[in-house]
Amino acid sequence: MEKKTVLVACGAGIATSTVVNGVIEEIAKENNIKVNLIQIKIAEVEPYLDTADLLVTTAMIKKEYPFPVINAQSILTGIGIEETKNQILAELKNN
Numbered sequence: 001m002e003k004k005t006v007l008v009a010c011g012a013g014i015a016t017s018t019v020v021n022g023v024i025e026e027i028a029k030e031n032n033i034k035v036n037l038i039q040i041k042i043a044e045v046e047p048y049l050d051t052a053d054l055l056v057t058t059a060m061i062k063k064e065y066p067f068p069v070i071n072a073q074s075i076l077t078g079i080g081i082e083e084t085k086n087q088i089l090a091e092l093k094n095n
Contacts, residue, residue, distance in 0.1 A: 003034040009057040013041035016058040
């Protein structure tokens with residue numbers, strides 16, 4: 001399986017994306033999946049439109065992207081976190 005490029009974005013690209021980044025690293029490691037995690041501000045997605053496989057974000061977005069987008073607010077709140085983790089895992093496994 002090729003390495004997946006995952007954008008991890010929040011409003012500032014620092015605090016909440018760091019928490020989500022750690023969760024994705026854990027999911028990938030537990031499932032032996034190679035990922036290239038790129039932590040960014042949500043405003044910085046554009047340069048990755050042709051190279052990213054997935055966007056996991058805690059920011060509210062209104063744009064459409066050419067790759068799946070997963071809202072990761074649940075990772076911060078703890079409500080619905082398993083469902084979000086399962087969504088992320090499904091996308092990481094998706095060829």
